[in-house]
Amino acid sequence: MGEELKLLSAWVSPFSRRVEIALKLKGVEYEYSEEDIFHNKSASLLKYNPVHKKVPVLIHNGKPIAESQVILEYIDETWKDNPILPRDPYERAMARFWAKVLDEKCLPAIWKSCMSSGPEREKAHEEAHELLSTLEGELKGKKFFGGENIGFLDIAAVILGYWVGVLEEAAGVDVVTEDKFPALCRWAEDLRNCPVVKENLPPKDRLLAFLKTHSEMLNSHQK
Template sequence: MGEELKLLGVWGSPYSRRVEIALKLKGVKYEYSEEDIFHNKSASLLKYNPVHKKVPVLVHNGKPIVESQVILEYIDETWKDNPILPRDPYERAMARFWAKFVDEKCAPALWKSLMGAGPEREKAHEEAHELLNTLEGELKGKKFFGGESVGFVDIMANFVGYWVGVLEEAVGVDVLTEDKFPVLCKWAEEFRNCPVIKENLPPRDRMVAYFRDQRETITTFYKNKA
C-alpha cells in the first residue's frame, strides 16, 4: 500500500515507545514527530487528539488513532505479519485483560509508589507490591507473558520492564526487587535484552537525569492528567 504513517510522540514516554516497538516488530516504516507536551503542544497534536491532547497519536493516511492500547490493536489488525496479539479468541481476550490490568492498576500504583510523597507513597507502595505479586503469578513458567516471544502484554508492560528501574535509580526507592519478584525481574531483563526492544528504549542515563530534573513538572502533569 502507498501509505503515509506518522507517529506523534515523546522520546521518554513509555506510551509512545509501545507504539514504536510494535511498528518495529512489524517492520512498518513511519515518520516520527517529537512533541513538547509540557510547554508547547503542536498544532498537529491539538488537531489530531483534541479530546486528550496527549501522545501517542498514530496518523495513518490522514486519520488519527489515539491511546496506546488502541493503537497497538490497530497496528496488529492492519499489518498482519508478526502478530503481537494471539489469534485464538480466548487467548486474545486474556491478553487484553492483562494489558488493561497493567495499564490501569499496576502503572498508576507504581508511579505513585515511586514519585509520590508521605502517606500517599506508603499506601501506593503496599498496593504496588500486591499488584506485582499478581503479575509474578501470571508469568510463572513463561519467558514472556505471551509465551516464547514478546507480545501485546509485554509491550503494554514496558513501564514495568524498563521505566520502573529508571525511576528507582532517579528517586532512590526500591519497589521491583529480585528477592521479592524473581520471575518479574528475569522477565524484565529478557524484555530489555530483546534486540528490537533494546534498540527502542530511551538511553538510561538521559532518562535518570531527566526524571531527577523534571520530577516536580512531571508529577504535577500526571496528577492533572494533562
C-alpha cells in the first residue's frame, strides 16, 4: 500500500507500549522512533503533538494521532484484521468505558497509593482497592477482559499487568495482592505470558532502576 507509519515512543512508557502491542497484533509494519521525553523532546514530537507534547504519537502518511486510547481505536478502524474492540456495540462501549476509568481513576489512585505517605496514602489505597474490586468483577471468570483473546481493555490495562507491580516493588508497597485480587493477578500473569505482550515489555531490572529514581517524572510525559 506504500503507507508510511511512524511511532514516536519511549521505552519506559506503558502508554507507548499499548500502541506497539496493537500494531504487532495487527501485523502492521511501522518505524519506531525513541524519544528522550525527559530532557530533549524532538522537533517531531513538539510539531506533531503540540497540545500535550507527550508520547505516544502515531504518524500515518504524515498525519499525527496522539493519546494512546485514541490511537488504539484508530489502529482498529484502519487495519481491520485481528480486531481488538468487540463487534457488539454495547461491549465496545463498555471496553471504552473501563479503559477510561482505568486511566482517569484507577491508575492515579494506584500511583498516589505507591508514591504518597501517611493519611494521603491510606485514602488513595482505599480508593485504589475499591476501583480494583470493580475491575476484578469485570473479568467474571474470563481469561482476559476481551474473552479468550486479549482485546482493547487488556491492551489498555498492560500498565496494570506489568508496570504497577514494578512500581510497587520500587516503592516498597503492596496494592494489587493475590489474596485480595486473585482474578486480576491471574489475568496479569496470563497477559505477561502472551508472546506479543511479552516481547514488548521493558526489562524488569531496567524499569525497576528507573522507577526508583524517576517515577514522578514518568507520570507527566505520556498519555
